[in-house]
Amino acid sequence: MKKFSHKLYFGFIMAFLYLPLIYLIAYSFNDGKTSVWKGFTLKWYVALFQDSQIMQSLYNTLLVAVLASLIATVLGTLAAIGIYNFKGGYRTIIQNVSNIPIINPEIVTGVSLMLLFTMAGTMLGFEMGFVTVLLAHIGFCTPYVILNVTPRLKRMDSSIYEAALDLGCSPVKAFFKVVLPEIMPGIFSGLLISFTYSLDDFVITYFTRGSKFQTLPIQIYTMTHQRINPKANALSAILFVVILLILVLINVRSDKEAKKTHA
Amino acid sequence: MDKKVIVSLRDIFFDYGNEVILNGINLDIYDKEFITLLGPSGCGKTTTLRIIGGFIDPKSGDVFFEEERINDLPPYKRNVNTVFQKYALFPHLNVYDNIAFGLRLKKMTKAEIENKVKHMLAIVDLKGYEKRKINNLSGGQQQRVAIARALVCDPDVVLLDEPLGALDLKLRKDMQIELKKIQQKTKKTFVYVTHDQEEALTMSDRVVVMNNGAIAQIGTPADIYNEPANAFVADFIGEANILNGIMLEDCRVNILGHELKCVDKGFPKNSPVDVVIRPEDIEVVSPDDSVLVGTVEDTIFKGVHYEMSVKCNKCQWIIHSTVAQKVGSTIGMTVDPYNIHIMPKMFLLPNNEIFTTVLYSDEEANTITVTIEDNEIEIPERYFEEGTKLHIILPPTGLHIAGDGVGDLDEVYIESVIWKGEHNEIILESDERKWLMQSDQDEQVATYVPISFDFSKATFNVIEEEGEADED
Amino acid sequence: MKTKKTAYPYLLWMLLFTIVPIGMVIYYAFTDESGNFTFEMFVNASDYSQVFLYSLWIALISTFICLVLAYPLSFMISRCEEHKQSMIIMFIMVPMWMNFLLRIYAWVLILQNYGPLDTMLNFFGIDITLIGNSGATILGMVYEFLPFMILPLHTVMSKIDNSLIEAAQDLGASRFYVFKNVIFPLSVPGIISGITMVFVPTASTFLVAQYLGGTQFMIGDVIERVFQSDHHTGSAIALVLMVVILGFLVFMNRFGDEEATIV
Numbered sequence: 001m002k003k004f005s006h007k008l009y010f011g012f013i014m015a016f017l018y019l020p021l022i023y024l025i026a027y028s029f030n031d032g033k034t035s036v037w038k039g040f041t042l043k044w045y046v047a048l049f050q051d052s053q054i055m056q057s058l059y060n061t062l063l064v065a066v067l068a069s070l071i072a073t074v075l076g077t078l079a080a081i082g083i084y085n086f087k088g089g090y091r092t093i094i095q096n097v098s099n100i101p102i103i104n105p106e107i108v109t110g111v112s113l114m115l116l117f118t119m120a121g122t123m124l125g126f127e128m129g130f131v132t133v134l135l136a137h138i139g140f141c142t143p144y145v146i147l148n149v150t151p152r153l154k155r156m157d158s159s160i161y162e163a164a165l166d167l168g169c170s171p172v173k174a175f176f177k178v179v180l181p182e183i184m185p186g187i188f189s190g191l192l193i194s195f196t197y198s199l200d201d202f203v204i205t206y207f208t209r210g211s212k213f214q215t216l217p218i219q220i221y222t223m224t225h226q227r228i229n230p231k232a233n234a235l236s237a238i239l240f241v242v243i244l245l246i247l248v249l250i251n252v253r254s255d256k257e258a259k260k261t262h263a
Numbered sequence: 264m265d266k267k268v269i270v271s272l273r274d275i276f277f278d279y280g281n282e283v284i285l286n287g288i289n290l291d292i293y294d295k296e297f298i299t300l301l302g303p304s305g306c307g308k309t310t311t312l313r314i315i316g317g318f319i320d321p322k323s324g325d326v327f328f329e330e331e332r333i334n335d336l337p338p339y340k341r342n343v344n345t346v347f348q349k350y351a352l353f354p355h356l357n358v359y360d361n362i363a364f365g366l367r368l369k370k371m372t373k374a375e376i377e378n379k380v381k382h383m384l385a386i387v388d389l390k391g392y393e394k395r396k397i398n399n400l401s402g403g404q405q406q407r408v409a410i411a412r413a414l415v416c417d418p419d420v421v422l423l424d425e426p427l428g429a430l431d432l433k434l435r436k437d438m439q440i441e442l443k444k445i446q447q448k449t450k451k452t453f454v455y456v457t458h459d460q461e462e463a464l465t466m467s468d469r470v471v472v473m474n475n476g477a478i479a480q481i482g483t484p485a486d487i488y489n490e491p492a493n494a495f496v497a498d499f500i501g502e503a504n505i506l507n508g509i510m511l512e513d514c515r516v517n518i519l520g521h522e523l524k525c526v527d528k529g530f531p532k533n534s535p536v537d538v539v540i541r542p543e544d545i546e547v548v549s550p551d552d553s554v555l556v557g558t559v560e561d562t563i564f565k566g567v568h569y570e571m572s573v574k575c576n577k578c579q580w581i582i583h584s585t586v587a588q589k590v591g592s593t594i595g596m597t598v599d600p601y602n603i604h605i606m607p608k609m610f611l612l613p614n615n616e617i618f619t620t621v622l623y624s625d626e627e628a629n630t631i632t633v634t635i636e637d638n639e640i641e642i643p644e645r646y647f648e649e650g651t652k653l654h655i656i657l658p659p660t661g662l663h664i665a666g667d668g669v670g671d672l673d674e675v676y677i678e679s680v681i682w683k684g685e686h687n688e689i690i691l692e693s694d695e696r697k698w699l700m701q702s703d704q705d706e707q708v709a710t711y712v713p714i715s716f717d718f719s720k721a722t723f724n725v726i727e728e729e730g731e732a733d734e735d
Numbered sequence: 736m737k738t739k740k741t742a743y744p745y746l747l748w749m750l751l752f753t754i755v756p757i758g759m760v761i762y763y764a765f766t767d768e769s770g771n772f773t774f775e776m777f778v779n780a781s782d783y784s785q786v787f788l789y790s791l792w793i794a795l796i797s798t799f800i801c802l803v804l805a806y807p808l809s810f811m812i813s814r815c816e817e818h819k820q821s822m823i824i825m826f827i828m829v830p831m832w833m834n835f836l837l838r839i840y841a842w843v844l845i846l847q848n849y850g851p852l853d854t855m856l857n858f859f860g861i862d863i864t865l866i867g868n869s870g871a872t873i874l875g876m877v878y879e880f881l882p883f884m885i886l887p888l889h890t891v892m893s894k895i896d897n898s899l900i901e902a903a904q905d906l907g908a909s910r911f912y913v914f915k916n917v918i919f920p921l922s923v924p925g926i927i928s929g930i931t932m933v934f935v936p937t938a939s940t941f942l943v944a945q946y947l948g949g950t951q952f953m954i955g956d957v958i959e960r961v962f963q964s965d966h967h968t969g970s971a972i973a974l975v976l977m978v979v980i981l982g983f984l985v986f987m988n989r990f991g992d993e994e995a996t997i998v
Contacts (some may be wrong), residue, residue: 006811013808019840035850075745082742100753103984105939107955108977111962112756139752159351162318165338166345167365167416181355200745200834217834224840236837243832263903
């Protein structure tokens with residue numbers, strides 16, 4: 001980007017992406033409820049942390065995200081290995097079905113799960129809540145794990161598994177000692193993506209949460225739907241900083257790794 | 264020789280989909296020998312190795328290890344170790360941990376492991392490389408680590424799957440000698456797979472030449488070179504002039520219309536044979552002293568000798584000689600009878616014989632349709648009544664490699680391509696039979712091609728119905 | 736490693752949580768409350784055909800704007816040095832990681848009456864309502880999904896080797912010719928996947944229109960509303976949406992494959 005016009009255009013897009021967020025964050029410090037600036041305050045942050053409902057939702061969100069991403073990672077990694085060993089037509093069918101939660105509109109996935117859980121609920125006598133949300137989250141996270149692990153499996157020289165067997169490993173041992181370290185980066189990014197998607201999910205949670213179970217995105221919806229709530233601004237500011245930190249850390253780490261492999 | 268058999272393969276059959284990979288392999292491997300499975304790619308040599316290693320199960324047949332059947336023994340319970348084609352070193356471990364991998368599984372003490380690894384590093388000349396990352400090693404070094412990793416486990420048999428294929432020529436030559444030395448030093452049985460005939464001849468105690476899922480010949484390198492079992496082996500190992508000949512009687516063969524003396528016996532009188540003459544066995548003499556007279560067409564200096572191409576009776580001969588002949592000059596050629604190798608033809612008949620029945624016939628268009636291996640094939644310019652039984656004799660020139668999708672038979676395997684001085688003799692294998700084809704073009708062995716028939720060159724005989732023919 | 740068995744738990748999972756729920760949507764769409772087979776639900780659903788077309792129309796415009804904005808930007812980024820590229824891409828992803836409701840909420844704050852933009856325009860004597868119309872919805876969509884257009888475009892374009900462009904210039908191609916015959920054809924896969932990644936969620940999303948579009952709802956909002964009272968009609972609408980989206984994906988896939996063979 002040497003030309004001025006290029007820089008200008010780049011600046012325009014960046015401003016478009018960031019100005020709304022900056023505005024949002026700036027007004028979390030506004031001592032007033034409207035868009036008129038009434039002086040600096042931190043009271044919305046205090047209110048945010050004192051809001052037990054929000055804190056409970058945060059806890060729920062993290063719990064669901066941790067459990068869903070871990071279970072999806074195990075389920076997805078095992079599935080990726082199994083699917084890898086299917087041949088031709090069967091594999092294509094399985095992969096396509098597996099991708100349905102990714103390509104299907106979220107809202108359709110949401111309502112379809114709601115139908116399932118309502119029916120199963122009336123048959124087995126339970127209400128939608130934590131468990132149904134967790135199941136739904138595992139459902140949309142697992143395909144992402146598979147999508148991340150499969151290329152690693154394909155890239156792996158399958159003879160290293162045979163070499164481990166050849167040197168005396170049982171199949172299970174060979175998997176843990178040789179295959180797992182090779183596909184670990186794929187598993188890890190699958191876990192990371194699952195975790196963030198679970199954290200951020202609104203639509204599918206909305207349809208599977210029942211009437212009582214709250215997650216942070218649901219809380220944000222109740223806070224911002226059809227009214228102004230400076231606590232939402234404060235929450236945005238915190239989320240923004242956390243996201244920025246995580247992304248910078250990941251970036252630095254992958255930079256280091258890239259340098260290592262170049263060396 | 265009274266040697267102990269360590270691995271023994273009996274009637275091994277293996278297929279993948281419709282493709283037969285191994286078709287009845289029988290092989291005894293002796294203790295402490297360096298044996299090489301040699302053949303073009305797709306001949307089944309790697310599959311054979313993987314069956315010994317336990318990575319795949321034969322569809323039928325038995326694998327014996329010191330007389331014990333081991334078909335159902337998984338690879339990790341066989342005292343056999345493999346050096347893989349692309350080394351298959353564990354990228355997340357360093358040199359030391361790669362080599363120690365197998366030992367750790369055997370629950371040895373740390374000191375023992377260290378001792379063995381150090382010893383092995385010395386053997387493969389990699390002292391001081393313990394802590395190196397695999398990705399920071401050169402191809403040759405990785406190769407040595409792979410060998411060390413297999414040898415350190417003290418296997419009875421070491422399997423090597425084209426281990427030098429990825430190295431450049433110079434390094435490959437060095438490693439060939441080194442591997443042989445390592446084998447002699449460690450006194451292990453080495454089963455080596457390669458498609459490089461020179462490599463096989465240099466290193467092996469015995470060579471197993473394979474083609475199209477079967478063993479073509481087993482013998483010492485000298486045997487294989489000097490007494491090839493058939494034209495395929497002669498063609499594959501070293502350079503050779505391979506010609507069609509007719510065995511007149513014991514010790515007399517006719518080549519290119521000239522009668523020559525040889526030492527082979529036992530062929531039927533006047534039977535067609537393949538005649539193999541190595542280029543270095545041809546002596547250049549004055550044209551007056553020989554029945555074989557030709558014109559030198561080309562001379563290339565090859566370092567130790569000159570390679571000359573000589574045209575004699577329409578046939579191309581290759582001669583190796585330390586004396587160069589002028590291009591265009593006329594020379595005579597003689598061959599010691601001992602150096603004329605006679606072998607039975609791989610395709611026993613001179614023509615392709617087809618037995619079939621007329622399916623439809625169209626008198627107006629003057630065509631008939633017959634089936635060959637379930638393909639309906641229309642033959643123009645012929646008319647026989649529907650249901651007539653035919654015996655068609657199709658000469659080798661009546662077959663062609665067709666373009667994709669327009670062949671009479673879609674997938675035919677090229678089993679061998681042998682240059683017979685003036686054209687290529689190609690043996691093809693379809694689902695049910697083999698075909699002999701003659702072509703001026705070179706084709707890639709072990710590939711699948713569509714073929715089409717040219718029936719204008721064929722002769723058609725009607726087989727008489729019911730009993731009459733049987734009665735003679 | 737050579738076993739298919741590890742995939743079995745996930746195959747069962749897909750059956751329970753992907754195939755059965757979709758089967759239920761189909762079942763509900765074709766039955767009435769007493770469980771009798773009927774097409775009536777689709778007759779009910781046809782009441783919303785206007786909304787449906789409006790959603791597709793919004794999605795089409797938003798996708799087009801995203802493509803126009805993202806294409807030059809992605810190309811500019813792809814010509815930067817490598818470490819700079821990953822940095823810029825990271826900064827483009829940060830807003831994407833923010834909760835989508837908060838991002839929309841930011842625009843509500845900016846566009847609302849007496850908000851900063853409104854006040855500014857009033858100051859210049861321009862009196863227009865910024866929020867509660869299709870324009871605001873489209874703006875929100877573009878803001879939400881612009882990164883989804885930039886990322887695939889950048890991925891494809893960063894693989895276009897500079898030497899290709901130089902080779903074309905060396906052979907006497909003008910800048911326009913280079914673009915038309917080298918850069919554009921090579922970037923087609925990126926365009927295809929960018930369009931897919933923006934169009935599908937835009938057409939099916941809900942809440943964006945509720946936040947910004949006033950009374951102009953989109954099909955996602957309708958599905959949510961209808962589902963609150965009538966699962967059967969809701970299923971019929973969801974089914975139509977799913978079929979349309981899958982049809983669109985198949986079409987884009989075909990198109991992409993053909994283009995790929997030409998390139």
